[in-house]
Amino acid sequence: MIRLDNVSKQVGHQILFIEASAALQRGEKIGLVGPNGAGKTTLFRMISGREQPDEGQVSIDRGVSIGYFNQDVGEMSGRSAVAEVMDGAGPVSSVAAELKELETAMADPDRADEMDDIIARYGEVLARFEELDGYALDSRAREALAGLGFSEEMMDKDVGLLSGGWKMRVALARILLMRPDVMLLDEPSNHLDLESLIWLEQFLKGYEGALLMTSHDREFINRIINKVIEIDAGQLTTYSGDYDFYEQQRALNEKQQQAQYERQQAMLSKEIKFIERFKARASHAAQVQSRVKKLDKIERVEPPKRRQTVAFDFLPAPRSGEDVVALKNVSKSYGSRRIYDGLDFMIRRRERWCVMGVNGAGKSTLLKLIAGSAEPDDGSVTIGGSVKMGYFAQHAMDLLDGDETVFESLEHSFPQAGQGSLRALAGCFGFSGDDVEKRCRVLSGGEKARLVMAKMLYDPPNFLVLDEPTNHLDMATKEMLIAALSSFEGTMLFVSHDRHFLAALSNRVLELTSDGLHQYGGGYTEYVARSGHEAPGLRS
Structure with missing residues (x-):
């Protein structure tokens, strides 16, 4: 269906591809992997026709339709989310638009003399609309949006009022509704909660077209793909099988x-x-x-290319008391919405709680109450003796000083630390060489998350409270973080939609449901086995 033959491509001073070749066949589901900056997005743009190779050829079979999802969703406003999704459905959406115009024309008395032609055309267009299953379009669009976490109210709201993350879901639903011959999905798992992620996983497993995708979510990509194309040092290498x-x-x-x-x-x-x-x-x-x-x-054998990975080792944290946090009879509301009513919960030393719950169940609220960034309406939150807390929240990334460089930001936080020590810390979290001179304002979401995490873990706490710590992180950084946290001897409370992260680090699960709290020992893997589902919003 799609072939790349001896493709070469340079962007600025960086050579991304050197006579690289690969193919995507009908029905294949391929994971595109490679380090950041290797050229994954450029490859998508060449296949979708947005960029041309400098040399070589990208060949696409005649009549093959391509749907391309990326993180740059552009402006959306003036239509409901469901209308925006339906507009991307390919030929059926233009047929539906013509049908609407003809219906308006038939009701227009000024066009009475054209009525025979209008009615004849309406019959033709209606037949085509029915042939394309147009009447199911609205329900299919709503099904895709519901799967990606939209309520009925949100579906009918102006898409311009949605946040960037929800607009991404609308753009993704457009591609899914289109059901093209080939889907190119660049990080579709970003901005999705666990329920939406699992729904998308099931959708893509059942999709009959060809799929080429990137994802930083190991579990997600592993369950979908049957082939890997790796970009490394300008070459494309194909492997049969899943990511493992x-x-x-x-x-x-x-x-x-x-x-x-x-x-x-x-x-x-x-x-x-x-x-x-x-x-x-x-x-x-x-x-x-x-x-x-x-x-x-003699043809010289090259040594294998080494991926640069740096391990982060915790300095030993001071030991806390046995009781780390006690919540007693805690109530919390936002306006008329009651989140907690008489909540009792205890966290003890060396427990690693992951918090599960559907959107709006109160996961982030619980972390805020414990971290002290929100106050309970009633009841008490008591932090135990000798507890030193480290709190990672999404908004923490917005508090970085945009004018400071990465190194200045670390120096500002740790004025007593030596330069060598701070450079080593920066290197562990992916800031090597000139990267430490980048201003915080130009950092990507992933780089900001890494910097905030570096600051939090350098002067080690004995109680980590982490709200979606893996958002924006690439797979290599996640693996480094999991390895580091596995050896952490303190206590943890965290929310994450990354199942690999959940399974690797939790030894307790707190599930927030409409009928109260459910606690599971043994971590996320045991939770799945005992509850029969991977997330609270799903039933199997």
């Missing part, structure tokens, strides 16, 4: 390449020593010349 298989195969390939490289280096070293030793002896001249020619002809 790709990781295993890549590690095996690297190991084999390293062994091959070392064998060749040993052989070259031996040959070079012989040449050096005997090059001055006339009796060995023929052998020396023969070996020099042999070396010139």
Whole structure:
């Protein structure tokens, strides 16, 4: 369906692709992977025709329709969310628009002399509308929006009043309703809660077209794809299988390449020593010349490319008392909406609670009450003895000083720390080389999240309260964070929609439902086994 043949592409001074080739066949579901800046979005833009390769060719079979979702959704306003979604449904939306115009014309007395032609055309257009299953369009649009977390009220509201994250969901629903032959999805899992993520996962599993997607959510991509295309050092390499298989195969390939490289280096070293030793002896001249020619002809094996990963190690945190937080008879309302009424909850040392609940259940409110950024209307929130809290909230990223560089921001927070120590900290969280001189205002969402996290973890707390800490983080940073938090000896309370993160770190689950709190020991994996669902809004 789609082929990239010897494609080369340079953006500014950066060479992204060098004679790279790959193919996307009918029905394949492919994960596109590679480090940040490797060219994933550029590849999407070349396939969708928004950019052209400098050399080589992108070939698309005749008649193949492509739907492209990316993070830049543009302006949306003046229509309801459901109308915006229906407008992206391809031919049926233009047929529906003509049908509406003809209905208006039939009711216009000034066009009575054209009525026979209008009625004839209306019959043709209506037949085409029915053939395209147009009457189901509204319900299909609403089904997609509901799956992505919209209430009926939100569906009929002007899309211009929605936040950026909800507009992203509208743009995604447009592509899903379109059901093109090929979907290009650039980070579709961003801005989705767990229920919406699982709904999208099921939708894409049942989608019969070809799919090329990126995602920082390991569990999500792993369950959908059956092939991986990796971008690395300008090349495209294809692996059959899911993401886990790709990781295993890549590690095996690297190991084999390293062994091959070392064998060749040993052989070259031996040959070079012989040449050096005997090059001055006339009796060995023929052998020396023969070996020099042999070396010139050998195709050199390159060592495997190493992905730069830095581990973050916690400094030991001071030990807290056994009772970390106690909530007693806590009530909390926002206006007429009651979130908690007589809540009792206790967190003890070394417990790692993940908080589950549908949108509006009160997950972030619970974290705010415990962190002290919200006060209960009634009852008490008591922090235990020797508890040192670190609180990661989404709004914390908005509090960074845009004029400060990354390094100045760290220096401002830790004036007593040495430069070497702060540079090492920055490196652990992905700010190496000149990255530390970036102004905070130009940082991406992921970079801001990493900087806030670096500040929080440098002077280690013994109680971490984390509200969606994995939003915006790429897979490598998530893995680093999971590894670091796995060795954290303190207490944790967190909300996340990343199932890999939930399963790796929780040993308790607090589920917030309309009929009260449910507590599960054993963490997220046991919660799924015992409750029969992966998220509170789903039933299996």
